[in-house]
Amino acid sequence: MSNPVPELSDSRPDAAITVARAEADHPHSAVVTFGADRPLTLDAGTDLSPFQIAYQTYGTLNAARSNAVLLCHALTGDQHAANINPVTGKPGWWETMVGPGKPIDTERFFVIASNVLGGCMGTTGPSSLNPLTGQPYGLDLPVLTIRDMVRAQSMLIDHLGIERLLAVVGGSMGGMQVLQWAASYPERVFAAMPIATGARHSAQNIAYHEVGRQAIMADPDWRGGRYLNEGTSPRRGLSVARMAAHITYMSDSSLHRKFGRRLQDRDGHTFSFDADFQVESYLRYQGEAFVGRFDANSYLYVTRAMDYFDLAADYGGVLANAFKGTKTRFCLVSFTSDWLFPTADSRAVVHALNAAGAPVSFAEVESDKGHDAFLLEEPELFAITRGFLDSAARATGVA
Amino acid sequence: MMSPREKLAHDLTMREAARAASGTRVDLLLIAQMVTPGSRVLDVGSGDGELLELLATTRGCDARGIELSREGVNAGVARGLAIIQGDADIDLADYPDDSFDYVILSQTIQATRRPKWVLEQMLRVGRRAIISFPNFGFWRMRMDLLLNGRMPSTDNLPYSWHDTPNIHFCTIRDFVALVDEVGARIESAAALDASGHPVRFKMPWWVWNLLGEQAVFLLTRKG
Numbered sequence: 001m002s003n004p005v006p007e008l009s010d011s012r013p014d015a016a017i018t019v020a021r022a023e024a025d026h027p028h029s030a031v032v033t034f035g036a037d038r039p040l041t042l043d044a045g046t047d048l049s050p051f052q053i054a055y056q057t058y059g060t061l062n063a064a065r066s067n068a069v070l071l072c073h074a075l076t077g078d079q080h081a082a083n084i085n086p087v088t089g090k091p092g093w094w095e096t097m098v099g100p101g102k103p104i105d106t107e108r109f110f111v112i113a114s115n116v117l118g119g120c121m122g123t124t125g126p127s128s129l130n131p132l133t134g135q136p137y138g139l140d141l142p143v144l145t146i147r148d149m150v151r152a153q154s155m156l157i158d159h160l161g162i163e164r165l166l167a168v169v170g171g172s173m174g175g176m177q178v179l180q181w182a183a184s185y186p187e188r189v190f191a192a193m194p195i196a197t198g199a200r201h202s203a204q205n206i207a208y209h210e211v212g213r214q215a216i217m218a219d220p221d222w223r224g225g226r227y228l229n230e231g232t233s234p235r236r237g238l239s240v241a242r243m244a245a246h247i248t249y250m251s252d253s254s255l256h257r258k259f260g261r262r263l264q265d266r267d268g269h270t271f272s273f274d275a276d277f278q279v280e281s282y283l284r285y286q287g288e289a290f291v292g293r294f295d296a297n298s299y300l301y302v303t304r305a306m307d308y309f310d311l312a313a314d315y316g317g318v319l320a321n322a323f324k325g326t327k328t329r330f331c332l333v334s335f336t337s338d339w340l341f342p343t344a345d346s347r348a349v350v351h352a353l354n355a356a357g358a359p360v361s362f363a364e365v366e367s368d369k370g371h372d373a374f375l376l377e378e379p380e381l382f383a384i385t386r387g388f389l390d391s392a393a394r395a396t397g398v399a
Numbered sequence: 400m401m402s403p404r405e406k407l408a409h410d411l412t413m414r415e416a417a418r419a420a421s422g423t424r425v426d427l428l429l430i431a432q433m434v435t436p437g438s439r440v441l442d443v444g445s446g447d448g449e450l451l452e453l454l455a456t457t458r459g460c461d462a463r464g465i466e467l468s469r470e471g472v473n474a475g476v477a478r479g480l481a482i483i484q485g486d487a488d489i490d491l492a493d494y495p496d497d498s499f500d501y502v503i504l505s506q507t508i509q510a511t512r513r514p515k516w517v518l519e520q521m522l523r524v525g526r527r528a529i530i531s532f533p534n535f536g537f538w539r540m541r542m543d544l545l546l547n548g549r550m551p552s553t554d555n556l557p558y559s560w561h562d563t564p565n566i567h568f569c570t571i572r573d574f575v576a577l578v579d580e581v582g583a584r585i586e587s588a589a590a591l592d593a594s595g596h597p598v599r600f601k602m603p604w605w606v607w608n609l610l611g612e613q614a615v616f617l618l619t620r621k622g
Contacts, residue, residue, distance in 0.1 A: 329481070331476060347485075350485075351493045354493055354495075354498070355493070355495055357495075357498055359461070359463065359481045360463075360481060360483060361475075361481045361482055361483065362483040362484050362485075363473050363476050363482075364469060364472075364484050365473070366469060380473050383473065384473060387476055387477035387478055387479045388476060388477075388479065390479055391479025391480075394479070
């Protein structure tokens with residue numbers, strides 16, 4: 001590995017951050033704005049209005065409007081699933097899965113990906129301008145939930161004139177949204193594919209998120225959430241948050257395979273706190289790269305939304321009740337080495353779906369890549385996704 | 400009104416015969432014939448989904464599967480079938496009462512840890528249960544043990560005794576005794592001979608137990 005060891009002491013926003021900030025209000029995406037006549041009622045008990053959603057689409061909506069597939073992104077994802085990301089200049093986060101001839105085939109399906117509420121890539125979030133003050137929302141934005149995100153997405157789907165989605169697909173936090181879609185709008189979801197996810201965030205996962213949030217809030221440059229107003233950037237805190245989280249996305253064996261105990265461009269230990277080990281250098285690089293594309297307050301809001309997610313709690317504590325009488329067909333996938341959303345989490349959802357009599361498939365894919373496996377080259381996941389979407393298309397007469 | 404055994408003596412339809420020629424297992428065809436078209440079916444130990452596909456395409460069933468092997472599940476799901484990765488010995492407990500019209504266990508009961516419990520669960524989850532299994536009372540098995548003094552192995556059961564998924568073999572008569580023990584009723588039954596054809600004549604159990612290489616039973620709850 002020859003990643004540059006980044007300089008973490010500079011608190012000034014750099015050029016990349018400036019580009020990222022511009023995306024918050026004027027993204028390189030289609031945008032739909034919902035005005036005062038169409039407020040979004042939030043679980044926090046207030047209305048959000050006006051607000052906007054930034055989204056990308058791929059492929060063509062057919063005449064019957066029956067071939068739409070909604071992708072839901074994970075914690076730090078965005079709407080740029082299958083195109084070059086305007087901030088990083090890198091391929092979209094699901095280029096391996098989405099595209100012409102790929103498992104989510106854009107020659108066949110009309111694929112929609114939107115930035116989540118609370119995000120920082122053009123959908124209203126803490127870095128968006130608050131129309132009341134002309135300043136970024138910061139912590140004045142109400143705390144959001146997965147259900148709020150899905151409610152907002154449903155307004156986007158209305159706006160696109162789509163009655164029923166052929167499929168809703170997503171991994172991790174995206175999978176939570178898929179489950180919420182199926183629970184909130186069962187008649188609008190023909191097929192649901194939650195990957196590497198669970199019906200609630202575990203205590204361990206909440207704990208990891210709290211470490212990340214505390215790292216951000218402990219950074220003096222966070223300025224009580226007002227860093228955008230004050231021209232600083234809590235890059236050290238956000239970077240540490242990302243480093244901690246990144247470990248949870250990998251597995252012990254994948255870290256070992258990638259780095260082992262190998263040293264970074266040196267022959268021996270330096271007897272200092274430099275990044276002697278490749279794994280340290282790698283994490284520092286990941287942290288620093290993240291700072292250039294993600295907003296610290298968005299990280300607080302979106303992790304909080306995941307923590308609050310407990311689908312059964314909204315249905316009297318019985319998960320099966322969330323899916324009572326559903327006609328939606330489900331396909332769940334987990335990965336053997338994922339310890340963030342282990343197979344048991346998926347299985348709990350499968351049991352609830354069985355109890356509700358829902359048609360459900362479930363496969364555990366053998367992989368040593370940890371939670372991140374859903375974003376990576378996993379031929380079995382691709383085959384399952386292709387087969388599941390193909391059977392949904394056949395059942396609904398989509399060519 | 401035909402007797403249950405006569406019902407099973409039906410000739411295979413042309414379509415099914417064509418499938419048999421193309422390699423579908425005869426016991427699966429027999430099972431498919433036992434299932435009322437359009438019913439809800441759970442296939443426990445569904446493999447790569449061969450029976451599920453047969454039930455969906457020829458009987459119009461809402462057919463779902465449970466399969467232990469990851470390869471089997473992934474292959475089936477990739478073919479668009481509703482299959483769950485799971486273990487009959489554990490996961491049947493999670494299904495509500497009466498959630499299926501039929502619960503099927505084909506060539507799997509001998510590989511379960513708790514055959515009696517599995518049978519009871521099948522009859523709880525489904526209104527009917529269909530079980531097919533290799534008959535350890537088959538004359539060739541007996542001959543093998545009698546003449547060679549070795550644990551029998553056949554083309555259908557090629558495993559050696561120390562390396563086999565099959566831990567609970569039984570004979571047709573053993574199975575009939577178990578059915579009695581769990582308080583179920585035999586609605587119909589068939590034995591298949593070594594060439595995979597149903598033993599067509601109504602005969603006492605001991606004859607089937609000798610001539611049948613495998614057996615297929617359709618059970619219902621008593622009362």
